[in-house]
Amino acid sequence: MKSRILSGMQPSGRLHLGNYMGALANWITLQDQYDGYFFVADWHALSTNYADTAHIQAFTRDMVIDWLSAGLDPDKATIFIQSQVPNHAVLHVLLSMITPIPWLERIPTYKEQQEQLEDRDLSTYGFLGYPILQSADVLIYNADFVPVGIDQAPHVELTRAIARRFNSLYTPVFKEPQTLLTETPKLPGTDGRKMSKSYNNAIYLSDPEDTVREKLRTMVTDPARKRRKDPGNPDVCPVYDLHKVYSGQPVLEQVNNECRTAEIGCIDCKKHLGDALVDRLQPIWERNRTIRETPTLVDEVVREGAKRAQTTSHVTMDSVRQAMGI
Numbered sequence: 001m002k003s004r005i006l007s008g009m010q011p012s013g014r015l016h017l018g019n020y021m022g023a024l025a026n027w028i029t030l031q032d033q034y035d036g037y038f039f040v041a042d043w044h045a046l047s048t049n050y051a052d053t054a055h056i057q058a059f060t061r062d063m064v065i066d067w068l069s070a071g072l073d074p075d076k077a078t079i080f081i082q083s084q085v086p087n088h089a090v091l092h093v094l095l096s097m098i099t100p101i102p103w104l105e106r107i108p109t110y111k112e113q114q115e116q117l118e119d120r121d122l123s124t125y126g127f128l129g130y131p132i133l134q135s136a137d138v139l140i141y142n143a144d145f146v147p148v149g150i151d152q153a154p155h156v157e158l159t160r161a162i163a164r165r166f167n168s169l170y171t172p173v174f175k176e177p178q179t180l181l182t183e184t185p186k187l188p189g190t191d192g193r194k195m196s197k198s199y200n201n202a203i204y205l206s207d208p209e210d211t212v213r214e215k216l217r218t219m220v221t222d223p224a225r226k227r228r229k230d231p232g233n234p235d236v237c238p239v240y241d242l243h244k245v246y247s248g249q250p251v252l253e254q255v256n257n258e259c260r261t262a263e264i265g266c267i268d269c270k271k272h273l274g275d276a277l278v279d280r281l282q283p284i285w286e287r288n289r290t291i292r293e294t295p296t297l298v299d300e301v302v303r304e305g306a307k308r309a310q311t312t313s314h315v316t317m318d319s320v321r322q323a324m325g326i
């Protein structure tokens with residue numbers, strides 16, 4: 001029996017290279033080795049976006065399309081949408097009965113997000129309870145591991161604490177899941193800052209080839225290279241940071257040497273990067289085309305995924321109800 005992993009992503013629109021190199025590429029590696037459950041956390045999105053829900057459905061669908069395009073495989077993993085498996089909400093309400101409020105208030109993201117998103121009223125019950133919903137997401141499938149970035153580690157810690165509290169109050173039902181830490185390479189965007197949707201500097205998985213090349217063309221470089229003959233320093237150039245992720249050793253060495261002597265110009269350097277990126281994205285674009293030609297495919301995948309998820313979750317819910325005497 002394979003160990004089970006479970007992870008989710010909030011529907012935030014199309015995925016960019018930074019999202020892909022972090023969580024998604026990792027899921028795709030893990031799906032062969034583990035029994036994977038991957039879902040779009042659309043209820044979670046409500047916790048901060050309840051006042052503006054206009055895009056949640058479209059973002060949810062786009063996210064599934066990006067996942068499938070990138071190579072997440074419904075024959076290997078269970079892919080679904082959180083709101084299509086109502087048991088997440090059922091377990092959430094039961095776990096909320098046993099979770100002390102101070103456990104929620106001391107999770108770092110609670111205060112951080114309230115400060116960052118100061119234009120929104122996040123004094124809601126749902127926002128405070130968000131980590132309980134996440135705990136329910138994990139515990140309902142008895143996941144062994146939760147592949148997430150370091151920012152989510154406190155949520156997995158809470159999940160473990162809730163599992164322990166439940167098991168000691170009633171009977172042992174839940175296992176304590178472990179964090180499977182995802183290494184996230186730091187990808188710069190076209191302006192040199194961290195690649196992020198909100199900075200408007202991102203290259204998206206679904207960008208067509210000319211858009212990718214055009215974004216690279218205008219990407220910032222070592223500012224010391226004002227003219228073609230000015231030598232540069234790859235160590236301070238965001239283009240070179242992308243080379244390190246996407247280009248092979250020979251190109252890396254060539255750029256590293258020839259940039260410093262001004263033998264290579266930024267235009268050619270970026271062309272090499274564009275080629276490497278296109279190689280990497282080509283299979284994703286091809287799968288994307290197939291998916292778009294079969295409009296019912298996404299619905300079928302998530303319907304099948306929700307059915308499997310619902311079946312698995314039923315087993316846990318039966319034990320939970322019995323343990324709680326409900």
Ligand code: TRP
Pocket residue numbers: 006007008009010041044133134137138146147148152
């Ligand atoms: N909170 C996670 C995030 O914002 C998404 C998420 C929801 C999740 N439920 C989960 C991740 C369960 C792992 C397991 O990134």
Ligand code: SF4
Pocket residue numbers: 221222225232233234237238239240255259264265266267269270
């Ligand atoms: Fe950056 Fe390449 Fe130009 Fe050097 S040649 S400054 S690494 S883009």
